[in-house]
Each structure stands twice: as C-alpha cells, then as structure tokens.
Amino acid sequence: MPQPPFICFNLSRSPNSAVFSEEIYNQKRSENKRSDYCEVNVCLNGGTCVTRVGDAPFICICADGFTGDLCNATESGPCIPNPCKNDAVCEVISSSRRGDVFSDYVCKCQPGFDGVHCQNNVNDCAPQPCQNGGTCQDLDGDYTCRCPSPYVGKRCQLRCISLLGMEGGGIAESQISASSVHYAMLGLQRWGPELARLNNKGIVNAWTAAAHDKNPWIEVNMQRKMRLTGIITQGASRMGTAEYIKAFKVLYSFDGKSYTAFRAEGQRRDKVFVGNVDNDGTKTNLFDPPIVAQYIRIVPMVCRKACTLRMELPHYARLDKQGKTNAWVPATNSQSEWLQVDLQTPKRLTGIITQGAKDFGVVQFVSAFKVAYSDDGKSWSVVKDEKTKMDKIFEGNADNNVHKRNVFDAPFYARFVRVIPWEWHERITLRLELLGCED
Numbered sequence: 200m201p202q203p204p205f206i207c208f209n210l211s212r213s214p215n216s217a218v219f220s221e222e223i224y225n226q227k228r229s230e231n232k233r234s235d236y237c238e239v240n241v242c243l244n245g246g247t248c249v250t251r252v253g254d255a256p257f258i259c260i261c262a263d264g265f266t267g268d269l270c271n272a273t274e275s276g277p278c279i280p281n282p283c284k285n286d287a288v289c290e291v292i293s294s295s296r297r298g299d300v301f302s303d304y305v306c307k308c309q310p311g312f313d314g315v316h317c318q319n320n321v322n323d324c325a326p327q328p329c330q331n332g333g334t335c336q337d338l339d340g341d342y343t344c345r346c347p348s349p350y351v352g353k354r355c356q357l358r359c360i361s362l363l364g365m366e367g368g369g370i371a372e373s374q375i376s377a378s379s380v381h382y383a384m385l386g387l388q389r390w391g392p393e394l395a396r397l398n399n400k401g402i403v404n405a406w407t408a409a410a411h412d413k414n415p416w417i418e419v420n421m422q423r424k425m426r427l428t429g430i431i432t433q434g435a436s437r438m439g440t441a442e443y444i445k446a447f448k449v450l451y452s453f454d455g456k457s458y459t460a461f462r463a464e465g466q467r468r469d470k471v472f473v474g475n476v477d478n479d480g481t482k483t484n485l486f487d488p489p490i491v492a493q494y495i496r497i498v499p500m501v502c503r504k505a506c507t508l509r510m511e512l513p514h515y516a517r518l519d520k521q522g523k524t525n526a527w528v529p530a531t532n533s534q535s536e537w538l539q540v541d542l543q544t545p546k547r548l549t550g551i552i553t554q555g556a557k558d559f560g561v562v563q564f565v566s567a568f569k570v571a572y573s574d575d576g577k578s579w580s581v582v583k584d585e586k587t588k589m590d591k592i593f594e595g596n597a598d599n600n601v602h603k604r605n606v607f608d609a610p611f612y613a614r615f616v617r618v619i620p621w622e623w624h625e626r627i628t629l630r631l632e633l634l635g636c637e638d
Contacts, residue, residue: 246270277303285309285339287317311341331355353608365511366397370419377417379409381505383437390437390507392417397433397481397511405435407442408499408506415506416450418496424453427495428602429485433509434478441478442507446471446500451492458496464488471500478507526556526630528563529620537571537617538629545574545614550606550634555599555624563628564596567621572613579617582607592621599628606634 237248242259246269250257261270264279278289283306290305308317324335329344333355336343346355372393381390388403395406395417408415434443448469450458460469464487472484499506529536555564569590570582584591585608593605620627 242270244270282306282316283308284314284316284318285312285320287312311339328354365395365419366399368396370421374420374422375417376420377406377408378415379412381407381409395508395510397431397509399435399509405433405437405507405509407435407437407508410505412506414498416496416498417508417510418494419512420455420494422493424491424493427451427486427490427492427512429483429513430472430495430497431481431483431511431513432474432497433481434475434503435507435509436478437505437507440504442502442504443475443478444497444499444502444506444508445474445476447474448472448498448500449486449490450496450498451490452494452496453492455494458494461486461490474499474501526554526628528558528626528628532623532627534619534621536627537619538631539576539615539617540631540633541576542614542616542633545612546635547610547612548572548607548616548633548635549610550604551593551618552602552604552632552634553595553618554602554630555596556628556630557599558626558628561625562599563623563625564599565618565620565623565627565629566595566597567592568595569593569619569621570607571617571619572611573615573617574613576615582611585609595622604634 236250236257240246240248241257242248242261244265245262246259246265248257249260259268259270261267264274266272266274276291278291281287281289282304283289286309288307290307292303292305306315306317308314311321311323313319313321320337320339322337323342324337327335328342329335329346331346333344333346336345344353344355375392375395377392377395380392382388383390390403390405390407392406394404399405406417408417430449432444432447434441436442448471449461451461452458462468463470473482475482495512497508497510499508527538529538551570553565553568555562557563569592571579572582573579581590583589594603596603616633618629618631620629
C-alpha cells in the first residue's frame with residue numbers, strides 16, 4: 200500500500216516564521232504524483248488548506264488566534280485573547296479612539312450581562328417579568344417563570360386549560376345547587392348558585408350564601424363521574440363592597456349522599472385551600488391527587504363580609520376515558536404511525552397533555568413523540584427545538600395513568616395536529632388533550 204506523502208518545512212529561522220518553498224512543494228507533489236495542493240494539509244495549528252483561490256496555488260484559513268501564510272504565527276492585539284466574558288464580542292477601537300473609553304477595545308455584551316468585560320450577570324427578574332402570580336428565577340443571561348396553573352408561557356402570560364363549562368355555560372343552571380341564597384334590595388336581587396360562573400358580569404353576578412347560614416356550601420353535579428384537576432375561584436362586589444371566600448374545603452361524592460373531604464396525598468387532615476384576596480382576581484388551586492367524582496362541593500371556611508363566589512372547574516375531556524376501548528392503538532408499532540386531530544378551524548395551540556392506558560392488565564404508553572401541524576392537512580411542519588433547530592422530541596409518559604403536560608415554547612396556529620410516537624412501552628397507546636390559550 201503506498202504511503203501518504205510528507206512535506207517538511209524549515210522552521211529554524213525564527214520561532215514565529217516558516218520557510219515554505221513552492222518549488223520544493225511542487226517537487227514533492229511530482230514525486231508522489233499528486234495533483235491537489237491540499238492533498239496533504241500543509242496548514243499548521245488547525246488551519247484549513249484551500250485551493251484555487253486567486254493566483255496562489257493554495258491559501259490557509261487559520262483558526263482563531265493564529266495568522267501567517269501557514270498559520271504558523273500567533274496573533275496578537277487588544278482582542279486576542281478575548282478579554283470579554285460570557286460570550287461577549289470584543290471590538291477593537293479605531294485609531295481615532297473614543298473619548299469615553301480608556302482602552303484599545305470595548306466588549307459588546309450579550310443580553311443579561313453588563314460591566315466593562317461583561318462580567319456581571321444582570322438580575323433579569325428585577326423588572327418582574329412574570330405575570331399572573333408567576334415566580335421568577337434568574338439565570339445566566341436569562342430568566343424563567345414558575346407559573347401557577349392554569350398559566351403557561353415564558354412570562355405566564357397564557358391561560359391554558361380545558362374548562363368544564365361553568366364560565367361558558369356548558370354546565371346547566373339545574374346542575375348547580377347551594378345550601379342557601381342571599382336576597383338583597385327587599386328581595387329584588389337574588390344571588391343564586393346558578394350565577395357562580397367565573398367572570399360573570401352584571402350587578403348581580405355571583406352566588407352569596409344567606410347571612411344566617413352557618414354552614415354554607417355550593418355544589419356542582421357533573422351528571423357523570425369525572426376526573427377534576429383543580430378549581431378556579433373568584434369573588435364579587437356587592438353594593439360597592441368586596442366580598443370573597445378566603446379559605447375553603449372541597450368535598451366530593453359519587454351519589455350526592457355520602458361525601459369525602461379532599462386531603463392531600465399522604466395527609467390525614469382535610470385540606471384547607473387558600474382562596475381569594477380581592478373581589479375580582481382569580482385564584483387557582485390544584486387537586487393533588489386529582490378528584491374522581493360526580494358531585495363536587497365547595498365549603499367556605501373564612502369569608503370577607505359574605506361568602507360570595509364565582510368559579511370554574513378544570514377538566515380534560517379526552518383524557519381519562521373509561522371502558523374497555525379507551526385509547527388509540529395503531530395496527531403496528533412504528534415511527535411512521537400518527538394520530539391526527541382536526542380542529543375544524545385554525546386555533547392557537549400552546550401545549551399537549553398525554554396519557555397511556557392498560558390492555559388486559561398490560562401497561563402501555565408513548566414515552567417520546569413528535570408533533571406536526573398543518574393548515575390544510577397536506578403540507579406539514581414539525582415543531583422544532585428552539586436551541587437545536589431540529590425536530591423536537593417531547594418527553595412522554597412513564598406509566599399508563601398519569602397526565603404528562605408539554606408546553607410548546609412557541610405557540611402556533613393550525614387546524615390539523617399530528618402526534619407521531621417515537622418511543623413507547625409495550626405498544627403505542629395514547630390518550631391526549633390539546634391546549635389552546637387566551638392571550
């Protein structure tokens with residue numbers, strides 16, 4: 200087997216120079232019968248040899264910090280090595296110099312850093328960027344918001360949840376009952392339980408218990424067993440006075456007769472939820488673990504002025520589907536399989552919740568997946584990772600029952616959405632809910 204050619208250079212003249220003889224190089228090429236000047240990389244210190252550039256037989260493109268025909272010399276200057284920190288760009292000042300700068304360079308800082316050398320990490324939480332009760336955590340050159348449910352997004356600015364129907368009217372008036380009702384204005388105003396809908400408008404716009412009711416409660420009959428993940432509460436203003444529930448308990452029942460008080464997992468005492476602090480703001484409390492029941496009853500413990508309430512119940516309709524056939528399972532286990540949802544009209548989508556299932560006692564779920572979307576069902580785009588710009592692979596489930604929520608870093612508008620299983624346990628098995636938000 201022929202050996203690769205070797206080309207030697209005389210570096211004896213000085214430590215920062217090299218003698219290159221094109222004649223010697225051509226002679227060596229001829230001896231080895233090579234036709235490409237860069238067949239052997241003659242550039243030093245990681246330089247790249249490039250041919251057919253101008254009149255020169257080749258040139259060397261040097262790595263940072265090196266210069267010279269063969270990248271044999273070390274660069275020097277105010278920006279070499281880079282004195283700036285945190286990926287800042289060093290910029291050499293012209294000979295005219297700036298009157299406000301007393302060095303030969305300036306550092307152009309990345310967002311989130313300042314200082315002469317961009318050495319200071321700015322507190323990005325100082326402007327309080329998180330909305331809707333989100334908690335800000337400062338990072339290197341950035342921040343992250345820890346959002347309370349149902350808010351998501353970079354600044355917790357998006358309200359993302361599927362609602363059972365108190366606010367939208369999906370729950371009928373006949374499904375809402377209470378222990379008592381307050382009458383005002385000589386009986387002309389009735390603050391009944393059917394008014395206890397989140398963001399309800401008008402002069403009489405909420406439920407208020409009667410003043411003599413020492414054990415007030417309000418209840419919703421969902422007419423079938425459902426899995427509830429939390430409650431959103433709100434007070435109201437009556438005759439110019441703010442009224443709301445400061446603390447409450449939650450009871451639930453399957454038959455409307457026997458009730459169980461909600462307790463946090465591993466706790467022996469009934470949980471007392473923290474309620475509202477004013478008459479108009481909303482307060483979200485999560486049920487951990489979720490409640491599975493037909494009847495949900497809110498029992499006020501501490502009220503301001505009067506026990507007055509507007510509310511909504513989060514619920515995910517396509518998840519927790521019961522029965523022998525309760526999930527999608529494709530014919531084959533393959534990354535070419537997909538589950539598609541047609542939303543009928545383009546909608547703003549911000550996330551997805553997935554769930555596995557059991558088949559004859561065998562736990563099955565999708566542990567990783569991709570998401571694609573389309574306006575016409577023909578031309579598709581795959582959700583990308585914002586950092587790598589590659590197709591994003593979302594983390595899926597780890598069992599058959601727990602909800603796994605993933606938020607789209609960049610919300611998108613689409614009519615069609617596809618979930619493409621990428622990894623799975625036993626068989627591809629999926630239940631899902633898409634999240635759409637209001638700005």
